[in-house]
Amino acid sequence: MSLRIDVLTLFPELFGPFFATSIPKRAAQKGLVSYHLTNIRDFANDKHRSVDDAPFGGGPGMVMMCPPMFDAVEAVERQDPAVATRILLTPQGRLFDQSTAEALAKENRLLLIAGHYEGFDERIIEGLSPMELSIGDYVLSGGELAAMVVIEAVVRLLPGALGAEDGAANETFADGLLEYPQYTRPRDFRGMGVPDILLSGNHQAIADWRLQQRLTRTQNRRKDLWQAYENRRLK
Secondary structure, eight states: OOEEEEEEESOGGGHHHHHTSHHHHHHHHTTSEEEEEEEGGGGOOSTTOOOEEOOTTOOSSOEEOHHHHHHHHHHHHTTOSSOOEEEEEEEEEEEOOHHHHHHHTTOSEEEEEEOBTTEEOHHHHHHHOOEEEESOSSOOSBSHHHHHHHHHHHHTTSTTSSSSTTTTTTSTTSSSSOOOOOOOSOSOBTTBOOOGGGGSOOHHHHHHHHHHHHHHHHHHHOHHHHHHHHHHHHO
């Protein structure tokens, strides 16, 4: 079954080049995923097509309003009988990681809401009960880039999306470890060579070397990932 991904945004034009490039494009061409863009502003109920307003109680910025958002979500969900997993991109959400991507890749339909301005009216969260996701502790102008990150991470996990059966198996974070070093031609570049083991033709020895490199890199570069990996091994 093809994964349907709906994106609600104020800037649908940002997604065209993204969907037409690399893995998102190939996955769609193979029928593994379909993308559907909806402009939230199309559901504004005034002549100015307003989707935001000043916050009650005062303060800087503008806040995304409830009526256009609820109307947009409900209208989009009526387009397909498959139940959508609602996702709100917000810095207040839990950190998006590989395990979340793997879980979302098993769903039949995702509905991503990319906000803008100062944030969302809290009743959008209360009433729509979306999964709240953040891609990191920094500030962006809107949720569009975050939505692309989620889509890229999920779509590449769909069976057949990468073209190779084990294409995603050894990538960074796939099992909580960083990826091993990679080399290609030439064998020598400015005095820097390629590890002899990779030229040996001994596939088991190469596999063992790569695993050791992943363990060492993770332990040295990402103490947090290493600790999580160790905790899983001890369970």
